[in-house]
Amino acid sequence: MDTTDGPCGLDVSLKVIGGKWKPLILYHIQDGPTRFSQVKQRVAGISEKVLIQQLRELVAMDVLIRRDHQRVPPMVDYALTPFGKTLVEALQPLCEWGTQNRAHVAATLAAASG
Template sequence: MEAAVGEKGEPCGLDVALAVIGGKWKPLILFHLRSETRRFGDFKRLVAGISEKVLIQQLRELVAARVVVRHDYQQVPPKVEYTITEFGTTLADALMPLCEWGVRHRSTIDAIMPFR
């Protein structure tokens, strides 16, 4: 993959970051994993609007990118937990300014994009 370069030749890693967290749900999943290990059911409650199928897919992609670790306890009933990796924490930390921007500008965005 060729690195993105700005007009003045400065490197931009957005292409790399978006390859890992692209989509609507992965940043929200990472946000909820920053503070503690979570189970699948936690995400279904915390990430409003995500389908089970999409949640499974997004978690698999985050595991494949080594941002999240999946621990299957191999028991009945099933118990599976997800934990953010140290590598994933660096990405989640990088997303926090964007989270703060969203908090500050929520009312403006809601007015401009009421059906988002």
């Protein structure tokens, strides 16, 4: 039974969307090309450093594409690649599950640890 290194592809998915912010970033970019400053605004609470870091990783993984409009002041935007779109689709059910069970999870956590 050699199911050792990832029988189910979840390890791969988690490698791509793992971390605290990536899912949120993807969510806020899915409707079309979005400027850096806009993403920063929408994903409230994220620091610039971390945002850029995550964006770079997503670009490196072919999930996002970065477009530099060569202007001053700088004008850059990010958009989903076709590959990125398939990921966002696969994310939908989990997304809905989370939405439906937000209260349940919150309540369970509150009961358990507070």
